[in-house]
Amino acid sequence: MGKVVRLLPLTALLLLSLSSPVRAGLFEDDEARKAILDLRNRLTELENAYKGRSEQLSDQLTTAQRAGLDLAGQIEGLKSEIAKLRGQNEQLARDLAETQRKLTDLQQGLDARLRPLEPQKVSVDGKEFLADPDERRQFEAAMAQIRRGEFAEAVAGFNAFLKRYPSGGYVDAARFWLGNAQYGKRDYKDAIATFRGFVAASPEHPRAAEALLALANCQIELKDNKGARRSLEEVLKSYPGSEAARAAKERIAALR
Structure with a gap:
């Protein structure tokens, strides 16, 4: 948009210069019209390029925002999964401790029963x-x-x-x-x-x-x-x- 802004005064200047009686004789009418058309075409190209680039950047921004949202969702999902796994690990640790305790009790009970049978x-x-x-x-x-x-x-x-x-x-x-x-x-x-x-x-x-x-x-x-x-x-x-x-x-x- 900055280039367009700089071009607009140039177009106005040309238009003013062509309309000025002092410089009217410097250009033929055809050349003036051709110059005006070229400038207009250039202006149109610049405006289209700007518009296209703006739309491209907008699409990229939307994609990036969507990707950011997806990434945020994935991060939250991972956090939830980590919390779930942590809870499972804690439960497994409790189960392991309980199993070890029961195994110790069983071993002691077995030893107590076998001791009278030993020589x-x-x-x-x-x-x-x-x-x-x-x-x-x-x-x-x-x-x-x-x-x-x-x-x-x-x-x-x-x-x-x-x-x-x-x-x-x-x-x-x-x-x-x-x-x-x-x-x-x-x-x-x-x-x-x-x-x-x-x-x-x-x-x-x-x-x-x-x-x-x-x-x-x-x-x-x-x-x-x-x-x-x-x-x-x-x-x-x-x-x-x-x-x-x-x-x-x-x-x-x-x-x-």
Whole structure:
């Protein structure tokens, strides 16, 4: 529009100069008309160019405004999506923490349930070993029957125990106390066989001398004094410094 403004005075000047009587003779009428037409055409071209450029700029501005609005909408959409994702992440974090807590509780509960099933360290007659909880309960149940004088039940209990756990750490103790339960039940022959098997299998056991002494007592109950003497003499020979050896001396003297 600035160029148009500058051209307008030029057109007016030309028109004035052509109309002036002083300069009328400088131009022929045809040349003047041609010049005027050229100027008008130029003016029209400039006006059209300006109009076209203005429309182009207007379109570009509209497009830019529309793009700006679209971008603003996208930004708002992204903000909303980010807020949504943030909320989901927070919920996932809470869910994860809750799951971890439940897993810890389950693990602790499982450990608590499994702990009674795990082998336990026990000590019997100076011997330490690991025993299954059921093995320990069954042995202690049979021992409790002996303490209560329930010898028949104890015999059944120890026999069942030895059948179920033939090679565990309780085997020697179970054989020894089985012999005692048989003695208490007055099954002297069975007790003799049990004590002999115990001593033969574990001659170094802390109760081996006591088992031989108990074997001799069974023989005495069966009126087998010769066999009892041999058993008592074996106690003196194999375990001379034991409490059983001192008792064996007294019983040998009594057999005379």
